[in-house]
Amino acid sequence: MSRREGRSERIRARTARQELAAPFTIRRIGFVSLIDEAAVAIIERNADRILDEIGMEFRGDAETLDLFRKHGARVDGQRVRFDPGWCRDKIKTAPRIFTQHARNPARSVQIGGEAQVYCPSFGPPFVHDMEKGRRYATIGDFQAITKLHHSLAAVNHSGGVVVEPVDLPVPVRHLHMAHAHLTLNDKPFMGAVTAPERARDTIEMCRLAMGADFVDQNCVLYSVVNTNAPLVMDETMLWALKEYAKAGQCTVVSPFVLGGAMSPVSIAATLAQVLAEVLASVALIQLIRPGAPAAFGTFFSPISLKTGAPTFGTPEGTQFQMCAKTLADRLGLPFHSVGALTASKVPDAQAGYESQAQLMGATMAGVNFIIHATGCLEGLLTTGYEKIVMDADRCSAMMRFVQGVDFSEAAQAMEAFQEVPPGGHFLGATHTRENFETAFWMGEMSDNGTYEQWSAEGALWEHERAALRVKKLLADYQQPAMDVAIRDSLDDFVARRTREIEGGKP
């Protein structure tokens, strides 16, 4: 090994250790808000008016309606109306900051406050890679993607439905997804929200993996419940919300809004609608179990006036987040929103521009939990293998960004100016030699070399380098350790529940 290679190895090892040490990022800079106090007052008043005059529908669950009625909300059929301030009062019991525990305690994440967590995409039925193109996802894809996220230091979370394993029957998918999250990755993950028994199964698997007492007393699942905007929560989401709230697990209420279709065609109106939906839904969580962790989520995409399709990486997407975060702060709730979204079908420049815009906007806004931070293509219909590693590199840059600028005496380096005369260079200066290894962020995916080097190495575009990196990460993947008895109990649980579900038991 040459001296140069030796140095390069040292640097890599040191960087890897540093990254492992941080399961999430603590922000050291402020967040960017685009809403002032006067506008906050307007939006809050409008949300109160919507809840008072229009109300929200909670569908298909008498227990929920009874609970609302019992605590003084005005229930009319499935429509629930709220006096101004009622919801805000009820949600005061929700924690400002909490920990979502991972199976590996070193991977547990803080939700809320100054913490930022980057999480994979959720929900795509398709996968894409450069070799095989776009196709329906399988449980094999789910597992491979979960391994990738385990290996990528800039991804803090294993996510939820990272892709839909469409080769498995719907009623058992959740078992295999939770099994993959628990055995192939040791970062925290998300619970199923498609049926109450699936939520219970996921909680039960966490009890097997992490201990029943621990799970009963701590948040180990973080699950996303979407309202059906405008102003409806359907039966399926409602039941999932109830299961997780009863178990003291976190529920994020995230109105899914295509602006102009599912909300009025403006940011100001959509903010009021989203705030109304979150207020009512988080109030319900707190009625079910006061103190249960919850978060304020948003998914806002303006629709294209040309095609009616959702758009991503737009100015309005970022502006919306930079207002909603302030509304969440006012409620004392952690804020959850979207990251590297794109409408592009492939890992091209459009994917890069749009994903970076949305990810950087979310980071500047101070989103605490950034979902869809890796992999998104085609507006979440597809997850791209190459896109995952490309996005993760940008997450790593964002993590560095929010740590702010070092103005310490060491960083000021005034002695370097005494050492290097005008017109000289600093490469050999003492300060440079002592600090260059960690001074600036170093990505894994960008090619910064000369045109000649790049050409000699095959003139690869970023998605081609990413395809190679995916292969290498999967080849080098090491499964995190797990006690054999725990592993057996998880395997047995999946086998037993599969037999029961196939036999007709829910």
Add this chain to the structure above:
Amino acid sequence: MSRREGRSERIRARTARQELAAPFTIRRIGFVSLIDEAAVAIIERNADRILDEIGMEFRGDAETLDLFRKHGARVDGQRVRFDPGWCRDKIKTAPRIFTQHARNPARSVQIGGEAQVYCPSFGPPFVHDMEKGRRYATIGDFQAITKLHHSLAAVNHSGGVVVEPVDLPVPVRHLHMAHAHLTLNDKPFMGAVTAPERARDTIEMCRLAMGADFVDQNCVLYSVVNTNAPLVMDETMLWALKEYAKAGQCTVVSPFVLGGAMSPVSIAATLAQVLAEVLASVALIQLIRPGAPAAFGTFFSPISLKTGAPTFGTPEGTQFQMCAKTLADRLGLPFHSVGALTASKVPDAQAGYESQAQLMGATMAGVNFIIHATGCLEGLLTTGYEKIVMDADRCSAMMRFVQGVDFSEAAQAMEAFQEVPPGGHFLGATHTRENFETAFWMGEMSDNGTYEQWSAEGALWEHERAALRVKKLLADYQQPAMDVAIRDSLDDFVARRTREIEGGKP
């Protein structure tokens, strides 16, 4: 024409008219700073110490040294040292805000204050397109690129050396570049900085095009002078600075810094060095002609510790801008810095991620004049035809972003909630019908349609769609009107000066 097509046409026409109406963007949101008052005080004190203890070298020009000496700076050989506060006092005569006039008054731009101007890349010797690949640029490329920028509403400026026309002899290139800027585009442009007689030629061509009196009394050229960091201004740049300052034209002092090589390997130290260089250089401009317009420029790229090459779209690049802008504000100078930079050799995802990161960072920082906002590839060694139209689309998004969020009563749309019940949709609501055409930003380059539509249209990646758009823009290009006598005078000037220069006269 179907009803649907009719609507689509109307929308396009309206959008185009709106864009034409705005030669630059007035920011309605604050800017993002990462430096607080205490850190500002540290950086300003360190810059003063550098100027006092180390000083700056002004090379090859006795007149400059005499001028500094006469006004009380300490001159020792070519090294000039400054008492703390001396430079800051001298630059007080520079205007906070000024107008750079274009040949077409409707295209004139405000520099400074709340204005944001997006300008093409400067300096690449190569061009790239998907058809012919990378090659040395010619005057034909220069002209084609200048036509493209004339046609793109989101580009506010025609730039300077948009590419180096290497097929022309160096001593006459500036004539043909200024001729292209003045005849093929009617937006403002930049002056040559490679020799004093070339600066004089450019000013003379502006006098022919815009009237001698007008040019003598107004700023019509905006020219970028790079220091040779650390702490040197060379003869060539110094002479250009002097010519433009004497003529009352704007000079931007922009230290070109590869962090870790041309400055210490930290943001804090580089800020102090850059501030010192700008202070001394802008003081010189004000000594030459008090009140001459000037700006505080930065070009900061951290070098890669792996390759020694410059990197772009990094966290530090943005952090640096978000500190330097505040230093410029403290001096009352407009702030000029870099936009959509990338190290990528091709218009791939890396180009998208990096360019968007740097462009969005510059926009958030509140950079008044964003240079290199379109076309950059390979760290400014190349301009890409496709990259120009891709970047311009993102500039358009940024312009919309800085206009902030509308919280007016109309935007609150409270009546829409009365009209649409929970679970309904807003597509047909009165508020939507009245506002959807202008409510959200609409790009030209992103494909937001379905996978099936996209496949049916050829499954084109963004750079492939961009190649088609470049062809269409050039085919549809219409040369801006110019008085025949003016055009003749410009042609004659270029012919005469070419004969003189080829005959040996500078």
